[in-house]
Amino acid sequence: MRSDYSPLAQAVESFLASRPRGARWLEWLAGRQYRLAAFPDRSRPVVVVAHRGHNPARAEQVAHAIEHGWAETPPQCRDAYEEILEQAPGLIVVQVRRKNVCGCLGHRHMMVKEAPFSEPHDAFGDALVGEMDIAFDRVESWLAQPLMDTALDTQFIAGSRRKQFHNQQLRFRLLSILLHETHHMVAPQAPEDVVRERSLTFYREALANYVEIARASLSLTIDRSFSRLGKE
Numbered sequence: 285m286r287s288d289y290s291p292l293a294q295a296v297e298s299f300l301a302s303r304p305r306g307a308r309w310l311e312w313l314a315g316r317q318y319r320l321a322a323f324p325d326r327s328r329p330v331v332v333v334a335h336r337g338h339n340p341a342r343a344e345q346v347a348h349a350i351e352h353g354w355a356e357t358p359p360q361c362r363d364a365y366e367e368i369l370e371q372a373p374g375l376i377v378v379q380v381r382r383k384n385v386c387g388c389l390g391h392r393h394m395m396v397k398e399a400p401f402s403e404p405h406d407a408f409g410d411a412l413v414g415e416m417d418i419a420f421d422r423v424e425s426w427l428a429q430p431l432m433d434t435a436l437d438t439q440f441i442a443g444s445r446r447k448q449f450h451n452q453q454l455r456f457r458l459l460s461i462l463l464h465e466t467h468h469m470v471a472p473q474a475p476e477d478v479v480r481e482r483s484l485t486f487y488r489e490a491l492a493n494y495v496e497i498a499r500a501s502l503s504l505t506i507d508r509s510f511s512r513l514g515k516e
């Protein structure tokens with residue numbers, strides 16, 4: 285259990301575990317599993333990553349983005365979402381899918397459909413519940429900032445650094461989608477271009493910051509994979 289920092293996450297974990305065996309068994313058969321994740325610097329919102337249990341890696345990436353990726357963004361990225369996260373529902377169910385029929389990266393849902401969360405429960409306390417979906421494979425192949433993504437990619441030529449870079453890039457994308465849809469939840473009237481601009485700025489600044497730090501640490505160790513970076 286990773287939720288020791290959030291009383292709400294603990295309460296929800298206990299609630300999920302305390303349900304009758306039969307209900308949990310049916311849920312397992314239906315391919316539903318839940319992985320709770322909380323931001324390291326705040327107790328709410330708690331994110332319930334709902335996924336089909338046979339591929340937990342995608343759900344883990346989403347949870348990892350929240351638990352670790354968030355802390356690796358520069359302060360201005362987190363500040364830009366402070367108010368939105370403050371007003372967000374206390375519990376956010378994220379349905380992780382591979383693809384969406386419509387081809388979107390994610391949507392917020394008008395109603396909570398995920399069974400254990402669709403009805404109020406004492407364990408949720410005063411927390412409201414919101415729900416969204418994220419199309420994982422689409423996010424993975426999405427060029428959020430085509431010029432920047434491609435330019436950075438050529439800098440990490442090969443090997444483990446590139447793998448690390450891609451993992452981090454994916455986490456920042458997942459976070460930016462999660463934050464984008466949370467923004468829609470909190471401000472349903474906000475125009476799409478305003479919501480989008482904020483989430484793309486988040487992604488751009490998080491990634492630029494990561495690259496800058498990677499670059500600085502590598503220039504100390506004179507890593508050959510960075511030889512093309514130069515100092516123009």
Ligand SMILES: [Zn+2]
Nearest residue numbers: 464468476479
């Ligand atoms: Zn949108």
